[in-house]
Amino acid sequence: MVFIVVGTQWGDEGKGKIIDLLTDRADMIVRYQGGNNAGHTVVVDGEEIILHLIPSGILHSEKHCVIGSGVVINPEALQSEIEFLEKKGISVDGRFYISQNAHIITPYHIQLDVIKEEFLGKESIGTTKRGVGLAYTDKMARIGIRVVDLLEDKDELREKLSHSLFEKNCLLKNAYGQEEGFDPGRIEKDLLAYTDLIDKYVADTSVIINQAIDAGKTVLFEGAQGTLLDIDYGTYPYVTSSNPIAGGACVGAGVGPTKIDSVLGVTKAYTTRVGNGPFPTEMCQYHSEEVRIKGREYGATTGRPRRCGWLDIVAVRYAVRLNGLKALIITKLDVLNDLDKILVCTGYQYKGELITEFPQSQKILKECKPVYEELPGWQEEISHLKAYAQLPSKAKAYLERIKELLQIEIAIVSVGTERNQSIILDERLLP
Ligand code: IMP
Numbered sequence: 357m358v359f360i361v362v363g364t365q366w367g368d369e370g371k372g373k374i375i376d377l378l379t380d381r382a383d384m385i386v387r388y389q390g391g392n393n394a395g396h397t398v399v400v401d402g403e404e405i406i407l408h409l410i411p412s413g414i415l416h417s418e419k420h421c422v423i424g425s426g427v428v429i430n431p432e433a434l435q436s437e438i439e440f441l442e443k444k445g446i447s448v449d450g451r452f453y454i455s456q457n458a459h460i461i462t463p464y465h466i467q468l469d470v471i472k473e474e475f476l477g478k479e480s481i482g483t484t485k486r487g488v489g490l491a492y493t494d495k496m497a498r499i500g501i502r503v504v505d506l507l508e509d510k511d512e513l514r515e516k517l518s519h520s521l522f523e524k525n526c527l528l529k530n531a532y533g534q535e536e537g538f539d540p541g542r543i544e545k546d547l548l549a550y551t552d553l554i555d556k557y558v559a560d561t562s563v564i565i566n567q568a569i570d571a572g573k574t575v576l577f578e579g580a581q582g583t584l585l586d587i588d589y590g591t592y593p594y595v596t597s598s599n600p601i602a603g604g605a606c607v608g609a610g611v612g613p614t615k616i617d618s619v620l621g622v623t624k625a626y627t628t629r630v631g632n633g634p635f636p637t638e639m640c641q642y643h644s645e646e647v648r649i650k651g652r653e654y655g656a657t658t659g660r661p662r663r664c665g666w667l668d669i670v671a672v673r674y675a676v677r678l679n680g681l682k683a684l685i686i687t688k689l690d691v692l693n694d695l696d697k698i699l700v701c702t703g704y705q706y707k708g709e710l711i712t713e714f715p716q717s718q719k720i721l722k723e724c725k726p727v728y729e730e731l732p733g734w735q736e737e738i739s740h741l742k743a744y745a746q747l748p749s750k751a752k753a754y755l756e757r758i759k760e761l762l763q764i765e766i767a768i769v770s771v772g773t774e775r776n777q778s779i780i781l782d783e784r785l786l787p
Contacts, residue, residue, distance in 0.1 A: 357574045357575075357617050357618070357787045358569055358574075358575045358577075358611075358615050358616050358617045358618075359378070359382075359574070359575070359576050359577065359616075359617060359618050359619070359620060359787050360576075360577040360579065360602045360605045360616060360618075360619045360620070360679075361374060361375055361378065361576060361577065361578055361579060361619075361620050361621075361622060361685075362579035362582070362583060362600060362601060362602050362619065362620075362621055362622070362675070362679050362681075363579055363580075363581060363582030363583060363600060363621070363622050364582060364583050364621040364622060364623045364671075364672050364675035364676070364679070364681070364684070365582045365583070365584055365623065365624060365627050365628070365629075365668075365671060365672070365675070366581075366582050366584045366585055366590075366591075366627070366628065366629035366630070366635075367394075367580070367581040367582040367585055367596075367600075367629075367630070368395075368582070368624070368628050368630065368653070368655075368656070368662060369582060369622040369623060369624045369687055370397075370622060370624060370687030370688055370770060371396060371578065371579070371580075371622045372395075372396030372397045372398050372406075372407070372412050372656075373397070373398055373399070373687070373770060373773060373775070373778075374622050374685050374687065374768065374770065374778075375396065375411070375412055375413065375576065375578045376398045376400075376412050376413070376415065376416075376775060377768070377775055377778055378576055378786065378787060379412070379413040379415075379416050379419055379576065380416070381574060381786065381787040382413065382419065382574045382575065382576040382787060383419065383420065383568060383573035383574050383575065384413075384419065384420040384421070384422060384565065384568045384573055384574075384575045384576070385411040385412075385413030385414075385419060385420075385421050385422070385575075385576045385577075385578060386411065386421075386422040386423075386424055386561075386565055386575060386576070386577045386578070386605075386609050387409075387410075387411050387421075387422070387423050387424060387427050387577075387578055387580065387608075388424045388426045388427065388577055388578075388579070388604055388605045388607075388608030388609045389424075389426040389427060389579070389580060389581075389598035389599055389600055389604050389608045390427060390428070390488065390580035390581055390596060390598050390600065391409065391427060391428040391429065391430060391433075391461055391486060391487075391488040391491065392408035392409045392430050392433040392437075392461075392486050392488075392657070393408075393483070393484040393486045393488045393580075393581070393596065393657055394408055394409075394580035394581060394656075394657065395407075395408055395655065395656025395657040396408075396411075396412045396578075396580075396656070397656050397773075398412045398415060399773040399774050399775075400415065400775070402774075404773075405444075406656050407437060408433060408437065408656075408657060409423070409427075409429065409430070409433055409434055409437055410423070410434070410437050410438070410441070410448070410452065411423075411578055412578075413576070413578075414441060414446065414448055414451075414452065415441075415446060417446065417447075418451075419451065420451045420452070420453070420564075420568070421448070421451065421452050421453075422452075422453045422454075422455075422561050422564060422565060422609070423453070423454040423455060423458060423561070424455050424458070424561055424562075424565070424608045424609035424610065425455035425456075425457035425458050425561065425562070425608060425609070425610060426458075426598060426599075426604060426607055426608020426609065427455070427458050427608065428458065428459045428460070428461050428488055428491040428492060428495070428598075429454060429458050429459070429460055429461060429503065430460075430461040430466075430486065430487065431460065431506075431547065431549075431550035431553065431554065432550070433461075433486075434454075434550075434553065435550065435553050438553070448557075449556075452557055453557055453558075453559040453561050453564055454503060454554070454557045454558055454559070454561070455503065455558075455559070455560075455561040455562075455610075456502070456503050456504040456507075456558050456559070456560060456561075457502055457503065457504065458502065458503050459491050459492070459494070459495045459500040459501065459502055459503075460491070460500070460501045460502065460503060460505070460506065460547065461486065461487045461488065461490075461491040462487070462491070462501060462543060462546075462547065463538075463543060463546055464487075464490075464521065464524060464538045464543060465487030465488075465490035465491045465494070466485070466486060466487035466490075467487075467538075468487070468490050468524065468527075469483055469485050469486065469487045469488070469489065469490050470485050471528075471532055471534075472490075473485060475531075475532060480632065481593060481594055481595075481631060481632060481633075482594070482630065482631030482632040482633075482660075483631065484655075484657050484658050485658070486657070488596065488597060488598075489596070489597040492587075492597035492598060493597070494520060499516070499519055499520040499523075500520070501513070501516060501517065501520065501547070503554055503558055504558070506547055506548065506550065506551050506554050507551060507554060507555055507558065510544070510548070513544060513547075513548075514540060514541070514544050517540040517543055517544055518540045521537065521538045521540050521543070524537070524538060525537030525538060561609070561610065562609065562610025562611070565609055565610065565611055566610070566611060566615070569611065569615050574787050576787065577605040577609060577611075577616075579600045579601070579602070579604070579605070580600060581596045581598075581600040582600055582675075583600060583601055583621075583671075583674070583675040583678055583679060584629075584671060584674075584675070585600060586598075586599055586600050586601045586604075586678075587599060588601075589601060589674075589678055591633050591634055591718060591721060592718070594631060594632055594633025594634070595633075601678050601679050602616075602619045602678075602679040602680060603678075603679075618682045618683075618785075618787075619679050619680055619681050619682055620681065620682065620683055620684070620685055620767060620785070620786075621672075621675055621676065621679055621681040621683070621684050621685070622684075622685045622687060623667075623672055623675075623684050623685065623686055623687070623758075624667075624686075624687050624688050625667060625686055625687065625688050625689045625691065625692055625754075626647060626651075626664060626665065626666055626667050626688070626691065626692065627664070627665040627666065627667060627668050627671070628651075628653050628662040628663060628664050628665070629662065629663050629665070630655045630658070630660050630662045630663070631660075634718060634721040634722040635663055635665055636665075636668060636670075636671075636701065636704060636721065636724055636725075636726045637665035637666040637667070637668040637699075637701045637726050638663055638664070638665040639664050639665050639666060643664070643695075644663065644664040644665075646694070646695075647664040647691060647692075648661060648662065648664050650691045650693075650694070651664070651688055651691035666698070666699040666700060666701055666726070666728065667698075667699075667700050667701065667758070668701045668726070669700060669701055669702050669703075669758070669761045669762060670701060670702075670703060670704060670711070670712060670713070670714050671714055672684075672762060673712070673713070673714070673761075673762055674713070674714035676762055676764055681764060682765075682785060683764060683765045683766065683767040683782070683785040684758070684762070684764055684765070684766050684767065685766070685767055685768040685769075685770070686755065686758070686766055686768070686769045686770065687770040688770065689738065689751065689754075689755075689769055689770065689771050690737075690738050690739045690771045690772055690777075692733065692734075692754075693733075693734065693735065693736065693737060693738060693739075694733070694735060695733040695735070696732070696733045696735060697730050697731065697732060697733055698730070698731045698732075698733050698754060699728040699729070699730055699731075700728065700729045700731060700754075700757065700758070700761070701726040701727065701728055702727055702728070702729050702761060703726075703727040704720075704724035704725065704726055704727065705724060705725045705726075705727055706720050706723065706724040706725075710727065711724060729757070731750070731753060731754055731757060732750050732753075733750065734747075734748035734749075734750035734751045734754075736748050736751075738751060738771050739771050739772040739777055741771060741779065742779065743779060744769070744779055744781050747769075747779070755769065765781075765782060765785060766781050766782075767780070767781060767782050767785035767786055768780055768781065768786070769781060
């Protein structure tokens with residue numbers, strides 16, 4: 357079975373825990389886009405583990421994990437993540453592979469990301485400042501450095517770096533007023549320090565993944581970020597620079613669409629977003645603060661407080677369509693335990709008209725007003741519950757309403773951070 361798991365909102369839906377849970381049923385876990393801008397949080401035996409680059413499936417000793425060609429790799433981040441895992445007694449050797457085609461995030465991408473964000477000030481995207489967007493920019497401009505470049509001819513690498521840095525140094529000098537540019541020799545030295553590491557794990561990952569699929573293994577593709585951060589379909593320009601949507605899995609992993617059996621969407625019981633950009637269902641400060649504290653809504657990568665909002669059905673309906681979702685996985689339902697009423701956005705009002713499909717115009721998205729349905733809160737602890745039938749009737753009513761509005765089944769409801777705080781509603785929808 358081949359499954360793609362994607363986020364249906366602006367990322368941070370709790371995918372880390374869900375992928376970790378589903379990893380039990382998988383043989384191989386593949387990341388297909390993004391970089392160490394992601395942060396997948398997993399709680400194992402009360403200990404919180406955050407992985408930014410390596411699939412969280414690596415925490416399960418017998419599983420194979422792959423970083424596909426659609427990912428951008430910061431070698432320093434990769435090394436420290438491997439060391440972090442090794443310190444925990446988790447060895448990645450023999451079961452971890454990185455694509456030779458994946459692009460490298462270099463020190464100049466990171467520095468430029470920081471400079472650019474600061475330069476733009478209030479107009480900035482609010483990136484994670486990890487150089488991710490800049491590495492993808494070079495990839496598209498065909499001046500990127502790939503994993504394979506670190507392993508082949510050194511003169512060619514130096515040439516590629518000089519070529520790539522020429523424009524950047526002009527930009528640094530003329531736009532940002534910096535006298536000193538990036539030095540290709542220095543960057544080359546920095547990058548070549550990671551050749552042994554890269555050499556150990558590099559592979560033709562498309563071959564490895566397809567062989568696993570053909571051998572009947574269960575392969576799980578994990579999306580980082582979320583649908584609304586997709587470069588093509590998200591709230592552009594306030595998006596990441598890759599395709600987190602399910603379609604991105606085929607491109608980013610080198611697998612044909614006919615090989616995919618199902619797509620599951622992870623939806624938080626409310627909405628959050630980090631960084632700037634329109635957010636129609638953003639809560640008032642009072643509720644936002646309450647949800648942020650209870651849900652520990654702080655960026656796993658940057659520590660920034662996340663903006664919190666009510667569940668936006670218009671946005672999730674869009675994600676259902678774009679990803680061709682077979683089922684939803686609802687996370688963090690327990691965060692809403694204390695609320696006396698819960699709002700669900702069923703549409704947007706714009707210039708007297710009701711909109712139910714997610715607008716492609718950012719102007720509309722900025723100016724529309726959410727139309728809310730009010731549901732009663734259950735005001736009970738639910739984190740210890742193990743079966744759907746045990747949930748308070750008002751919590752069940754909330755879930756049923758989501759299903760009804762979206763016309764989609766719910767496969768799992770997560771009621772806490774631990775692996776075992778997950779209620780499975782329908783086994784048939786899972787790997
Ligand atoms: P970048 O991906 O660092 O370039 O940031 C672009 C936008 O995507 C910013 O608004 C970030 O806050 C957002 N972003 C990137 N990664 C994540 C994530 O893992 N969760 C939530 N937002 C993210």
